Amino acid sequence: APPEIKRLALEQKKIKHPVGKRLIEIALKKQSNLIASADVITSAELLKLAEEVGPHIVALKLHMDIIQDFSFELIDALKKIAREKEFLLFEDRKFGDIGNTQELQFKEGIYKIASWADMITSHVIAGEESLKVFENVGVVAIVEMSSKGTLTDDFYITKALNVAENASNVMGAVAQRKISDDLLLFTPGVNISSAGDAKGQQYNTPERVCKNYHTDFIIVGRGIYQSADAAESAKEYQTKGWNAYLESLG
Numbered sequence: 001a002p003p004e005i006k007r008l009a010l011e012q013k014k015i016k017h018p019v020g021k022r023l024i025e026i027a028l029k030k031q032s033n034l035i036a037s038a039d040v041i042t043s044a045e046l047l048k049l050a051e052e053v054g055p056h057i058v059a060l061k062l063h064m065d066i067i068q069d070f071s072f073e074l075i076d077a078l079k080k081i082a083r084e085k086e087f088l089l090f091e092d093r094k095f096g097d098i099g100n101t102q103e104l105q106f107k108e109g110i111y112k113i114a115s116w117a118d119m120i121t122s123h124v125i126a127g128e129e130s131l132k133v134f135e136n137v138g139v140v141a142i143v144e145m146s147s148k149g150t151l152t153d154d155f156y157i158t159k160a161l162n163v164a165e166n167a168s169n170v171m172g173a174v175a176q177r178k179i180s181d182d183l184l185l186f187t188p189g190v191n192i193s194s195a196g197d198a199k200g201q202q203y204n205t206p207e208r209v210c211k212n213y214h215t216d217f218i219i220v221g222r223g224i225y226q227s228a229d230a231a232e233s234a235k236e237y238q239t240k241g242w243n244a245y246l247e248s249l250g
Ligand code: 5IU
Pocket: 037, 039, 092, 142, 144, 145, 146, 147, 174, 188, 189, 190, 191, 201, 219, 220, 221, 222, 223
């Protein structure tokens, strides 16, 4: 990998979290800053998508609670693909409760997220101590949302970032703008051929989020899994995202 990328991500960003370091390692190796969001609702669709996009992504973002036929066979199969194709499993659970409840949701219930997820998303609305329950996982804090009318205004973002920066298990944040150099930045709401949907989603291009927001990782859902050829679109987003990332350094 070009040395200037190492400087940006590993040194300049000062990421200490082991999962964050692993993610950067995969990004440099694959030359990809793409995370595919697998918002499909059956195990078969999920596994097919994972196989197809696997070579192009650093992580597969999941909503395990939308899978109609969830099972631990699915988890085992996903873990196998993730190992073979080298990407992390990122459960976009968006926790948002007091620590004790989040801990139960993280470790117990049907999904036992703690037993398989490399990364999870959490709101920070319940404060710093509520995040301590997420052990042995990379926490990505939601400080700003992509949807129209979101309540994450400048005031909220400042306070949310403060919580995120003070929690040692937080490795990154979700936002639609440049944030701290101590956190990896993840940006959803990325699509090349659409400006948004009828349910409030707002899209930007990979170029815009990498160059204007200094995003580290782009998150793409429908742009990939709803396209005619998921592997081909993943490749396109990988190339566009990585080139824009490289250009954003210069
Ligand atoms: N997602 C957003 N916006 C946000 C957050 C999460 O879109 O602010 I936080 C999730 C929702 C979905 C994916 O799983 O990212 C985007 O999917 P599409 O690319 O299909 O819109």
